[in-house]
């Protein structure tokens with residue numbers, strides 16, 4: 493028994509990967525009846541990256557992980573836990589985490605995927621944090637990776653303009669110095685709202701909510717307006733609750749790293765919390781909504797731009813299909 497509840501689980505390094513191919517709003521206007529004039533003001537998105545046909549979620553996850561390892565100065569052989577957030581795995585099984593483990597040559601420790609749609613990243617951080625403390629894993633890779641283009645209906649302008657592909661990763665380490673790193677994560681879900689944002693059917697399964705079988709059943713269906721309202725509410729509420737529980741004020745938070753779905757959602761949340769937008773990281777103008785990858789992708793950009801110093805508070809917050817949501821408060825190490 494090697495539980496380590498008095499130690500800290502800290503972020504040792506970050507990495508990200510986005511496919512080469514850029515798809516602009518003008519490119520999309522060639523496919524569906526839309527325009528840059530509609531997309532940009534309503535969402536903040538200018539362009540997104542789209543993976544090649546043979547480029548898989550695990551390819552992107554592995555590249556992001558390699559960069560995170562390099563940034564952390566950690567060798568792949570030191571990694572004894574891998575947790576991946578994804579809703580677009582390469583296949584039903586094996587999971588993406590085991591593919592990454594084999595490719596990197598990591599230790600034969602636990603390797604698992606977790607699906608909480610766009611709220612995947614706070615979920616995987618919390619699971620990795622708990623497993624490290626419970627079992628004494630020393631170094632973990634926590635990855636968010638999604639090939640959203642594989643579940644988009646390219647005839648549905650209400651959804652296909654919103655998403656993109658990518659991956660982000662952090663290396664977590666168990667450290668003796670208490671009070672740093674991941675302080676607390678607050679997770680939540682309300683399954684009653686499942687039908688408003690879903691991919692209605694898996695191959696060879698009966699539909700759970702036949703009313704959601706609009707357009708194509710194996711692609712995203714979304715009631716955008718309803719999701720928008722819920723997103724603003726749950727992201728603001730969970731962030732505020734988390735800060736209050738930890739006696740940290742929003743003024744003390746150096747950086748907010750929100751899920752990148754829509755600039756207007758982030759602005760509404762910032763407004764509710766009374767925080768100016770310059771403390772919110774935004775990169776969805778270049779990537780769109782990359783689901784589980786959006787927080788680690790944005791975090792990697794902030795880290796590489798030197799926006800975080802030791803001791804800075806950082807708040808990551810996301811929501812997604814389920815509905816699921818989660819917020820993580822951390823102190824940069």
Ligand code: UT7
Nearest residue numbers: 525526527530534610649650653716717719720753754812
């Ligand atoms: O990670 C979680 C994932 N999802 C989200 O976070 C999405 C949350 N929701 C949103 O971001 C917004 O609701 C959207 C950006 C999806 C939509 O914005 P909206 O201001 O709520 O627009 P709407 O759905 O009310 O549509 C307004 C109009 C409609 O036309 P009519 O019925 O007024 O004639 C739509 O058909 O805009 C039309 N429309 C479009 N027009 C051009 C919808 N999508 C497009 C489009 N291009 N891509």
